[in-house]
Amino acid sequence: MLKSLISDEDGIITSLISSLGISPIAFETDVNEIISKIPNVKVSGGSQIYFSNELLKLLSKAEELAKAAGDSFISIERLFEATSYDESLKKIFEKYKITSKMLYDAIAALRKGKKADTESSEDNFESL
Numbered sequence: 746m747l748k749s750l751i752s753d754e755d756g757i758i759t760s761l762i763s764s765l766g767i768s769p770i771a772f773e774t775d776v777n778e779i780i781s782k783i784p785n786v787k788v789s790g791g792s793q794i795y796f797s798n799e800l801l802k803l804l805s806k807a808e809e810l811a812k813a814a815g816d817s818f819i820s821i822e823r824l825f826e827a828t829s830y831d832e833s834l835k836k837i838f839e840k841y842k843i844t845s846k847m848l849y850d851a852i853a854a855l856r857k858g859k860k861a862d863t864e865s866s867e868d869n870f871e872s873l
Contacts, residue, residue: 746803747776747828750821757855758825764851767841775837803827814849816861822852823861 750758751773759769788794796804804819807827811819826848829838838844 750825818861820861
């Protein structure tokens, strides 16, 4: 999930990382290194794909964060914020000295008081 969130060079997460004074390229490089060490399974054919327990926990945390922030939808930023609570990703956030509170504050600054109240809310946050 984290890899997909940070892979868009022009995306809101890249802007969020930059706003923290961190190089998005360096951050992505380190994420790729972590991912390369994770064992993976390749399935061919029409097999059913399931979410891992870790991904389900991440989605649940993102929903919790969105509700606490008064959002009606789970935005990309809340998914990114949720990754900061994931124990398996703890080292990368510690390396860059990123805390969950810092992400919450950076999201609030980016949004300028706006809430995620539509499916496309994050499209409007960067343009504000």
